[in-house]
Amino acid sequence: MAAGLIQERPHPDFASQARPQAFADGIGLTPLSAPYAPNEEIYAEEDATKCVYKVLSGAVRITRHLSDGRRHISAFYLPGEIFGFEPGAAHRFAAEAIADSRIAMVRRAQIEDAALRDPGVGRAMWDLAAQDLERLQEHMLLLGRRSAAQRVAAFLIELSERLNNRDTVDVPMSRTDIADYLGLTIETVSRTLTQFERDGLIEMPSARHIFIKNRAALERLDS
Amino acid sequence: MAAGLIQERPHPDFASQARPQAFADGIGLTPLSAPYAPNEEIYAEEDATKCVYKVLSGAVRITRHLSDGRRHISAFYLPGEIFGFEPGAAHRFAAEAIADSRIAMVRRAQIEDAALRDPGVGRAMWDLAAQDLERLQEHMLLLGRRSAAQRVAAFLIELSERLNNRDTVDVPMSRTDIADYLGLTIETVSRTLTQFERDGLIEMPSARHIFIKNRAALERLDS
DNA sequence: CGACACATTGAAACACTTCAAAGCGTGTGG
DNA sequence: CCACACGCTTTGAAGTGTTTCAATGTGTCG
Numbered sequence: 001m002a003a004g005l006i007q008e009r010p011h012p013d014f015a016s017q018a019r020p021q022a023f024a025d026g027i028g029l030t031p032l033s034a035p036y037a038p039n040e041e042i043y044a045e046e047d048a049t050k051c052v053y054k055v056l057s058g059a060v061r062i063t064r065h066l067s068d069g070r071r072h073i074s075a076f077y078l079p080g081e082i083f084g085f086e087p088g089a090a091h092r093f094a095a096e097a098i099a100d101s102r103i104a105m106v107r108r109a110q111i112e113d114a115a116l117r118d119p120g121v122g123r124a125m126w127d128l129a130a131q132d133l134e135r136l137q138e139h140m141l142l143l144g145r146r147s148a149a150q151r152v153a154a155f156l157i158e159l160s161e162r163l164n165n166r167d168t169v170d171v172p173m174s175r176t177d178i179a180d181y182l183g184l185t186i187e188t189v190s191r192t193l194t195q196f197e198r199d200g201l202i203e204m205p206s207a208r209h210i211f212i213k214n215r216a217a218l219e220r221l222d223s
Numbered sequence: 224m225a226a227g228l229i230q231e232r233p234h235p236d237f238a239s240q241a242r243p244q245a246f247a248d249g250i251g252l253t254p255l256s257a258p259y260a261p262n263e264e265i266y267a268e269e270d271a272t273k274c275v276y277k278v279l280s281g282a283v284r285i286t287r288h289l290s291d292g293r294r295h296i297s298a299f300y301l302p303g304e305i306f307g308f309e310p311g312a313a314h315r316f317a318a319e320a321i322a323d324s325r326i327a328m329v330r331r332a333q334i335e336d337a338a339l340r341d342p343g344v345g346r347a348m349w350d351l352a353a354q355d356l357e358r359l360q361e362h363m364l365l366l367g368r369r370s371a372a373q374r375v376a377a378f379l380i381e382l383s384e385r386l387n388n389r390d391t392v393d394v395p396m397s398r399t400d401i402a403d404y405l406g407l408t409i410e411t412v413s414r415t416l417t418q419f420e421r422d423g424l425i426e427m428p429s430a431r432h433i434f435i436k437n438r439a440a441l442e443r444l445d446s
Numbered sequence: 447c448g449a450c451a452c453a454t455t456g457a458a459a460c461a462c463t464t465c466a467a468a469g470c471g472t473g474t475g476g
Numbered sequence: 477c478c479a480c481a482c483g484c485t486t487t488g489a490a491g492t493g494t495t496t497c498a499a500t501g502t503g504t505c506g
Contacts, residue, residue: 068446072364074296087353130310143366183367223291
């Protein structure tokens with residue numbers, strides 16, 4: 001419901017000055033960046049795929065709303081990760097900020113130009129697509145064939161690895177977000193986490209702050 | 224287990240003579256073709272992504288085996304459809320013939336060459352990737368958020384549409400294949416189909432031959 | 447400090463799975 | 477051509493995990 005495409009709204013500042021090569025690792029373009037508030041829409045379902053985005057800080061969810069009102073989250077993106085790169089002409093999912101976030105973005109046309117000049121750029125986008133596809137397929141496996149405990153364990157492990165926090169995980173998303181991502185209810189997510197805590201696998205000083213006490217056991221869960 | 228990459232085994236005949244432009248719609252290369260027996264492997268998990276394939280007849284499943292021995296099917300490909308095109312350097316799933324099938328194939332390098340000469344080829348591969356991604360995402364939704372009845376209904380509708388049979392569906396795959404695709408057990412798939420028949424939505428002269436009597440009701444199921 | 451959203455917990459209901467047995471159909475050998 | 481046999485499919489009954497509904501608890505922000 002929020003603003004449409006990002007480049008159509010005012011940009012409070014230009015990352016191109018503050019951080020040249022912010023997309024650096026692989027794309028090497030100097031993007032604009034903008035702040036987003038929690039739940040603010042970055043692009044909508046059906047929006048044209050005009051830009052590619054990078055999370056500078058915060059976190060992003062890729063969502064779709066079903067006809068019966070329920071919501072599905074197909075992916076999360078964390079600081080340093082790039083999203084919004086899809087083959088089709090229109091997005092099939094919306095992207096929303098989860099927390100206060102800073103997002104960098106470049107126009108696709110710019111990337112395509114750059115790819116013509118520098119084959120490394122094209123390869124980088126290709127690698128990006130490969131990584132997205134891999135995550136999508138792993139996630140499909142998880143949704144189709146894993147128990148609640150396996151899903152939550154896999155989620156924690158992946159989140160911890162992608163946040164690069166060794167054992168202290170600052171969970172940026174709500175239980176509802178996690179549930180919609182894992183294909184469970186918030187109650188099941190909550191109960192599973194509580195059980196993990198009882199079993200000594202994790203500690204939860206608060207809901208958004210999880211400490212992994214026994215990573216090996218969590219990893220063993222998805223046998 | 225089975226043979227490695229296709230072009231490394233003898234080809235009984237060359238489709239390039241029998242059917243120039245067999246890949247025609249969109250790729251426009253003249254591929255080799257080969258017959259496969261049921262359950263024969265077309266490529267294995269971890270095989271290099273050297274070729275792109277097209278189903279001429281029969282059907283193909285894209286499978287992955289989990290550590291606990293269970294199997295997951297991420298996609299089916301039916302006559303006229305193209306598969307095996309992935310961004311990464313190695314396949315993450317195996318491809319197997321479901322029934323007796325004829326498969327055409329071209330080397331990726333050939334396609335890349337062709338794309339340099341003819342931008343239409345590049346666009347066609349792009350469209351292909353977009354369609355695969357769309358199906359993958361729809362399937363993820365189905366696995367994460369749909370009941371057994373909704374899954375089976377969606378499967379029947381999609382199968383019928385992709386086979387281009389108006390209401391008579393010749394199901395090429397076993398109940399086990401369907402179950403592994405829908406994230407259910409074969410018993411649940413079977414029971415659901417039986418229930419559909421009792422409700423007058425379909426008729427099943429035999430397990431592999433389904434007649435859709437009330438398509439609207441089936442479509443309405445995934446509300 | 448109070449209010450509100452978010453998270454946890456409990457109990458009952460439900461959908462799907464599991465285990466087990468019987469039915470069907472297709473293909474082969476007698 | 478029929479009969480048997482094998483694999484696949486269907487059906488049944490019990491068990492289990494997840495959801496649903498409802499209430500209580502907790503953390504955070506004004």
